[in-house]
Amino acid sequence: MTETTDKDARHNARMARKKAVVDEKIARATREQGVLLVNTGNGKGKSSAGFGLIARALGHGQQVGVVQFIKGRSDTGEEAFWRRQPGVRWHVMGEGFTWETQDRQRDIEKAQAAWAVAREMLADAAIGLVVLDELNIALKYGYLDADTVIADLQARAPMQHAVVTGRGAPPALIDAADTVTEMRPEKHAFAAGIQAMPGMEY
Amino acid sequence: MTETTDKDARHNARMARKKAVVDEKIARATREQGVLLVNTGNGKGKSSAGFGLIARALGHGQQVGVVQFIKGRSDTGEEAFWRRQPGVRWHVMGEGFTWETQDRQRDIEKAQAAWAVAREMLADAAIGLVVLDELNIALKYGYLDADTVIADLQARAPMQHAVVTGRGAPPALIDAADTVTEMRPEKHAFAAGIQAMPGMEY
Numbered sequence: 001m002t003e004t005t006d007k008d009a010r011h012n013a014r015m016a017r018k019k020a021v022v023d024e025k026i027a028r029a030t031r032e033q034g035v036l037l038v039n040t041g042n043g044k045g046k047s048s049a050g051f052g053l054i055a056r057a058l059g060h061g062q063q064v065g066v067v068q069f070i071k072g073r074s075d076t077g078e079e080a081f082w083r084r085q086p087g088v089r090w091h092v093m094g095e096g097f098t099w100e101t102q103d104r105q106r107d108i109e110k111a112q113a114a115w116a117v118a119r120e121m122l123a124d125a126a127i128g129l130v131v132l133d134e135l136n137i138a139l140k141y142g143y144l145d146a147d148t149v150i151a152d153l154q155a156r157a158p159m160q161h162a163v164v165t166g167r168g169a170p171p172a173l174i175d176a177a178d179t180v181t182e183m184r185p186e187k188h189a190f191a192a193g194i195q196a197m198p199g200m201e202y
Numbered sequence: 203m204t205e206t207t208d209k210d211a212r213h214n215a216r217m218a219r220k221k222a223v224v225d226e227k228i229a230r231a232t233r234e235q236g237v238l239l240v241n242t243g244n245g246k247g248k249s250s251a252g253f254g255l256i257a258r259a260l261g262h263g264q265q266v267g268v269v270q271f272i273k274g275r276s277d278t279g280e281e282a283f284w285r286r287q288p289g290v291r292w293h294v295m296g297e298g299f300t301w302e303t304q305d306r307q308r309d310i311e312k313a314q315a316a317w318a319v320a321r322e323m324l325a326d327a328a329i330g331l332v333v334l335d336e337l338n339i340a341l342k343y344g345y346l347d348a349d350t351v352i353a354d355l356q357a358r359a360p361m362q363h364a365v366v367t368g369r370g371a372p373p374a375l376i377d378a379a380d381t382v383t384e385m386r387p388e389k390h391a392f393a394a395g396i397q398a399m400p401g402m403e404y
Binding site: 128 | 213239258380401402
């Protein structure tokens with residue numbers, strides 16, 4: 001047996017074993033339900049992964065609702081693009097980042113109003129996916145009550161997916177979630193002096 | 203001073219300090235260039251964050267190229283959705299996951315052909331964003347030569363963004379990248395018996 005065909009044979013045997021493991025896992029996962037996904041951590045990709053699911057949902061003919069709780073700039077590519085897609089309802093809490101406003105009482109009022117919109121989406125079984133972008137920040141600053149938010153998430157339409165993004169997800173939300181990813185920054189272009197670029201950071 | 207206004211005052215002062223820090227960081231990041239982003243790790247969100255950037259790029263009027271190196275199923279929402287968007291060129295290497303084919307030589311040929319398409323996109327300055335989905339898997343199995351791939355990535359059009367996704371990014375690629383996120387799984391619905399749901403996992 002030559003070296004190449006030996007390598008091929010070992011690879012093919014390894015893949016056959018892997019296939020058996022994957023197939024068995026798939027056979028065990030049989031429940032169908034909406035998934036509560038939390039994207040947290042300090043790395044890049046929490047919001048873009050959340051917004052990436054909009055394409056999946058629309059591709060399957062689902063309706064989508066988005067609430068942006070914190071928003072740094074008004075010229076983002078994702079807002080421009082997703083707002084013009086049929087089947088997407090896009091709501092912005094507005095007022096920019098909290099370190100721009102520096103007005104806690106106004107932030108609280110805006111967050112409460114945004115949550116009222118989110119709750120309406122969560123109750124609507126016609127919506128397949130609800131993206132609650134940067135909700136964790138509103139929870140972290142105490143603009144919204146975590147218990148109320150979690151109760152509303154758990155009471156949502158049973159087949160509806162919900163995605164919560166933002167740094168510092170509260171432990172109770174992580175407990176309540178089905179899938180949780182921590183986005184960890186290994187390195188970031190910004191620290192190397194590259195400014196926020198359109199198509200990448202916004 | 204009441205308790206509420208005291209809390210507000212402390213919050214507002216904290217936000218003012220934070221704003222100063224953020225503003226200074228922004229002032230220091232002045233270089234404009236395309237960013238090489240790597241999404242790796244074992245958690246959910248690597249591909250969806252990559253595909254989420256397509257919306258950002260299209261929203262800014264950029265053209266987008268996508269090559270999917272490994273693909274588990276043919277009915278994904280993202281492929282259905284993105285293929286019908288003007289400005290997106292979507293190429294699939296095909297043949298499914300490697301543990302389905304169990305034929306290393308065929309996988310290598312397909313991967314080489316897919317890389318030829320990717321290289322063409324990377325050389326095209328009219329394309330603002332190139333997403334190389336699951337490229338790390340093709341590198342991990344040795345279907346493609348990492349040095350060649352990295353050289354082609356570094357030789358790409360200067361203002362073009364490139365995104366590489368997949369578990370187990372090779373160290374040399376991490377070194378070459380501008381931004382690297384490790385998606386870490388804190389928990390996953392699949393392990394709790396929930397099957398892969400449309401709009402969430404595909």
